[in-house]
Amino acid sequence: MKAIVNVYLKEGVLDPQGKAVHHALGSLGYNSVTDVRIGKQIILEIDESDKDIALSKLEKMAEELLANTVIENYTIELE
Amino acid sequence: MKAIVNVYLKEGVLDPQGKAVHHALGSLGYNSVTDVRIGKQIILEIDESDKDIALSKLEKMAEELLANTVIENYTIELE
Structure with missing residues (x-):
């Protein structure tokens, strides 16, 4: 079974990588x-x-390893 | 408008980060x-x-900056 875990920064957390791409x-x-x-x-x-x-x-897995739940949220999709 | 661009390594390209997570x-x-x-x-x-x-x-944008099309594929979703 294929699973997709999307991990992204919570609202309000600074995202320097995103900022750099935006600037570029x-x-x-x-x-x-x-x-x-x-x-x-x-x-x-x-x-x-x-x-x-x-x-x-x-x-x-997401809670333990894949995401840092202090600053990140995650979504799980199963295919 | 919100857009999501997913960038992932092509089949056959070594993914050391994925390997490390798999091992962990x-x-x-x-x-x-x-x-x-x-x-x-x-x-x-x-x-x-x-x-x-x-x-x-x-x-x-994906071709020019977001993805390295030599080793990466991308998908675009519009919401």
């Missing part, structure tokens, strides 16, 4: 971009047939 | 994970009302 896009002439934020997309292949079990495992 | 998950007891790949998720706010124009701009 402006330099390239893309002035219609008003905000850029950059997160991680973690694509996992998980050997688990039960969707609920997979989801609960993925939540634990 | 194994150490934490998550042995059902068989593969991990890590990409970037770039969330843009774009001041553009026409979806087609926004999409064509985002494609150019």
Whole structure:
């Protein structure tokens, strides 16, 4: 089963990488971009047939390792 | 308009960050994970009302700056 965990900074947390990309896009002439934020997309292949079990495992993984929940939120998608 | 550009390594390109996370998950007891790949998720706010124009701009941004198309693929979602 394929799972996608998106990890992104919480609102209000400074995102220097996003700011740098925003600035670079402006330099390239893309002035219609008003905000850029950059997160991680973690694509996992998980050997688990039960969707609920997979989801609960993925939540634990996100809390324990994939996201820093002090400054980051995450979403989980199962395919 | 909100746009999400997902940038991920092409098949066959070594992903050391994904490998490290895979290994760390194994150490934490998550042995059902068989593969991990890590990409970037770039969330843009774009001041553009026409979806087609926004999409064509985002494609150019991805080709020019957001993705390294030698080793990376990208997808664009508009919300």
